[in-house]
Amino acid sequence: MNNRFLQPIEEALYDYLPSADCRERKLVEAMRYSLEAGGKRVRPMLVMEFNALCGGKPETALPFACAVEMVHTYSLIHDDLPCMDDDDLRRGKPSNHKMFGEDTALLAGDALLTLAFDILTSDDTAALVGDKTCRRAAAVLARYAGASGMVGGQVIDLQSENQRVTYDVLNDLVGKKTACLIQAACELGCLAAHADEGKIRAASEYGECIGFAFQIQDDILDCTSTDEVLGKPVGSDEENQKSTFVSLLGLQRSKQMVDNYTAQAVGALRRFMGDTQPLTDLALALAQRKN
């Protein structure tokens, strides 16, 4: 996956951290630790690409890109805590609470979430995009990240553990837990460039579709890699109590869904006049990824 905005994103992320020259240095170090453990930066890349597609300058979208990544990072820190998934590792490194203790990890997540809204509504960001756009961007992020969005999806996920859920529940879960923040990223990119409502809706559709495609492809990879290790038939969910698209629909129909969602995402790009190739490539790369 080619992220042509990776370098400015990485630089800006750390520039937004508060100074570590204070008594609460450990907090800033914990925030930085998890930001540095970042993966492919898919969400900030989506902000930057939609902004570019709508004719915006990169520097205008950088605060929005960083805010979305801060929210994503906070959600991973809280997800890894012992009372949640209890993960000791995140992307091959010790998880935040393993490095800094549970208390600091909890607060580092809280601080990153708060920092996201600080960035979106600061005087500096307002000078770049105007008060209304700042205000709307914060509203979009809060709506998609909160109780009716990502956090709601996490609660549905908790309730779905160790039981077989219906397709409707799984759809609600993935839509909220995974797709919502990706949708927010796409909408924020359009907002940064002052795009019209039609374009924002199209970006939202693209985001929702690649969010689902991403999660279903994840389930497929989990299932096929597990099968290689265990030598068990594809699609068996005996070892995995959690319902996934693969366990509910089987491998073939799941692969079909990834293709359908990806096609719908690419189709939504027709609404835009500019060069849609980077976002088409991104949708295809996510669908075809092997890890």
Added chain:
Amino acid sequence: MNNRFLQPIEEALYDYLPSADCRERKLVEAMRYSLEAGGKRVRPMLVMEFNALCGGKPETALPFACAVEMVHTYSLIHDDLPCMDDDDLRRGKPSNHKMFGEDTALLAGDALLTLAFDILTSDDTAALVGDKTCRRAAAVLARYAGASGMVGGQVIDLQSENQRVTYDVLNDLVGKKTACLIQAACELGCLAAHADEGKIRAASEYGECIGFAFQIQDDILDCTSTDEVLGKPVGSDEENQKSTFVSLLGLQRSKQMVDNYTAQAVGALRRFMGDTQPLTDLALALAQRKN
């Protein structure tokens, strides 16, 4: 303490909660549970009083009042978690994680923090106060609640456990952990009424001073009530490893500080033309409270 805005605040708080008619009902119930366990609603009262003092209509300030209370409530839920203070009780009721489990309590806190910014930046709030005021209010709340404010204070608090700290550290701790959110409330009240910068600064000074007076009075009450139970000399901190103003400065100088801060807070109200009596009374009531 007379809170003439209590009823509209209570009503608005629950109106802002998402509908519980969803799969993540347990999350909304957990959010509501801790909001209902609310105490004196000092912070929303400050928003409403400063708004009134600056000539604003009550309904204009209600979203701001609710947002500050959401942030306060989230901080209490996370503070009570086993990895933090590990409190089973909050205001005589089981703490959130005792009722709903640690995972849901963590997420209820996250959702309340996010909801605060949702409220401040929604289209409805923008229709009441305008885009710029929404944007600035969110910026003020994020700054005072985040890594350089309340969350930073919580980290300093964690680092100060079981050791005697200097007066400078305690000052930094209390300023951030307690005073910052109270300052935010006072500033938000002025913002809701479109008050000028001089008034916002005066409100901020009032908030900082009553924040300190509140915390020092808390330390005094903790110390004197403990002494009644244990029959030990006032000011003894053998039982309490944590440094407080009383353990550092003694009871007499601490009482003097409460009086000084309260006088400074009341003095800051000179900047305002309207009826400052309610805020004068509030400062005095906080300083003289017995529980």
